[in-house]
Amino acid sequence: DQQVKQNSPSLSVQEGRISILNCDYTNSMFDYFLWYKKYPAEGPTFLISISSIKDKNEDGRFTVFLNKSAKHLSLHIVPSQPGDSAVYFCAARGGAQKLVFGQGTRLTINP
């Protein structure tokens, strides 16, 4: 039973355009959500987060949107750059000190 799902295993976007990565969750008790970025041969690194009391959080080119009624969040990257090519993981706080991860979406930015 996967509580956090990223239904698109891969996404290809033209450089300079918007990248939109999606994530769905099933547990309404999740109260905090994070996005991690992972390059090959490295561990995931924190990118941006959002509390369930908000519906949007912005940090430079990265914006996360949360739709609680739909149990859906998305990460927007504008404009997309070649260095954004990586695997992106969505995660949700599933209890004290614990995160539940999605299976990741591989983003490729084409020049």
Add this chain to the structure above:
Amino acid sequence: DAMVIQNPRYQVTQFGKPVTLSCSQTLNHNVMYWYQQKSSQAPKLLFHYYDKDFNNEADTPDNFQSRRPNTSFCFLDIRSPGLGDAAMYLCATSRDSQYNEQFFGPGTRLTVL
């Protein structure tokens, strides 16, 4: 730079031969985690330590054990590795229970022959 270090980066073991993976951190964080990640799957939490308190996930096999001798180090012991245990093992830390962000090491890729 403060960081999370995992050794070795690649580990090959034989079926049934015990193996230990190592994680160290210079962040002085209270919480340390071990995750298992198989290809194209989500990282799966095996267990975590809050300081010296060990917290095992209900579905973590008994074959997996962990030790945290001090704040900086945490070990993952696989007593009798099976072919299904081949995976990437990720260590992570967080400052405290109130902090959501986890800091990850680069992982150890385990191969079981």
